[in-house]
Amino acid sequence: MRTLILTGLMMCLCASAWAGNSGPKGKKNDNNETPPMFLLGTNQGLHQMVYWTNLAEPQLDEEYPEFYEDSHKEWAFQEMFRKNASKYTRLIGEDQIRDVRYVDELLLNPDGNELFPGELHGRNDIPSPGARYAIQGKVYEDDLPGIVVVTDDYLASHKLLTVEAVSWEDEYPPMPSAVIKKMEDKYGMKAERSVKAYTIGKRYTYGIIQFAGEYVAGTKNKQYDGKSALALEIITDGDKVYSYPVEGWYDPEYGSTWNADDGGEYCVSYIAAAFDGPQGPEFCYVHWAPESATTGMFSIQKGELVRQQYAVYHCLIDEETPIWKKDITEMKRQYVAEDPHENEDVELTKWTHVYIDYEGEQIWISDEAEENGAFFNRENDEWKLITTVRAGLQPSFSKSNDGDNYLMLSGHSGGPSYYYEVFKLKGGKVVETFTAIYVYGEPYSCALNGEEISNELGEDYLEAVPEPMEPFIYWQEINP
Structure with missing residues (x-):
């Protein structure tokens, strides 16, 4: 049953715009307009890049002008993908490359009305708007062997890296103690939980660290008279540790939370594919939470871990099949x-x-x-x-x-x-x-x-x- 509808306000608050992975000044990056993208939906045996915002170009709302810039960037990024949708011909999964073919766009429901964007449905027969692709060769009805799609040009300039989960069960080992200590010193907080989730290219490690208590230096929730919690997305490269801070909400009575129904534990991102390219390593992620999913890419730029968020989706659970x-x-x-x-x-x-x-x-x-x-x-x-x-x-x-x-x-x-x-x-x-x-x-x-x-x-x-x-x-x- 539908429990929530993503409003434009939530989308603007949650989704940061694609700014382009420009790399060093003066060098043109070959994935400015065709970055790796994600197939997260299934419809009528085809696999789908689900759209996350409306097709119509956003207009400036004089009552809420502060949301215009972010919403327009979201729309522009989606339009950039739509323009280049047919160029995505390779599916990455299980450290393998398969051929895919762009089929069409699904924009209307069977009644002829425009589909609502930004929703991932628990039932595959419920349509979402987006671009549809067919996997060449073997037919995959439900279990898609990978979700990241790239262009030939991108693949020609980027080496595919192996991604190995540290554990396929719910229990993951913690991050190395030296990494935890370094981050505790950097942020002045005590870690209460850490997860080592993936080794990548036999060189990098991905995981998370979650800190206890209030993140006093946080700014995200100040305007709402709230307190912040802090978790870190971590990439290590030998002795080098790169961190990306993610602020959540902190309540002295109920503890920390970052996503709806996360049970007070920051969710580990799923590294769907990774590449080494002209500007360094790039890690394609999906951040699954109980009621939401975000897609994007981690990269290392000027010694910092950068997270470029593509889209925010609402995950609909136990919903009814629409009656047409x-x-x-x-x-x-x-x-x-x-x-x-x-x-x-x-x-x-x-x-x-x-x-x-x-x-x-x-x-x-x-x-x-x-x-x-x-x-x-x-x-x-x-x-x-x-x-x-x-x-x-x-x-x-x-x-x-x-x-x-x-x-x-x-x-x-x-x-x-x-x-x-x-x-x-x-x-x-x-x-x-x-x-x-x-x-x-x-x-x-x-x-x-x-x-x-x-x-x-x-x-x-x-x-x-x-x-x-x-x-x-x-x-x-x-x-x-």
């Missing part, structure tokens, strides 16, 4: 086809997600009075009819302790008879169907998965269905 007009059209078709005589004249006006089985997705589509409609389950990327609802039947939802989930329809079916229809869902699928007719409160006929069963077994089955729970229903109108 074509989905509604298909649901209506199935609803009418189930009983054309009864359903053809019913006007379905609204729909809602219903959380019956969290391993799948279910939709309830209904008329305005919530008397007629249907339930659908998403299987293999298609919406399949579970059952239709007619006037007099009341839906209810329940869950058992062993992971079974139930949709029940029940109501009077004429005279003294009462009708029950139960669907058990598990693992995202309907695994069992039960029906029963009761007359004067006693079972009259019962069936399980279409096969008649005894009234005694039917009564036991119905009694075993858990008590209904209060559903969360948020109706959305079906637009013409």
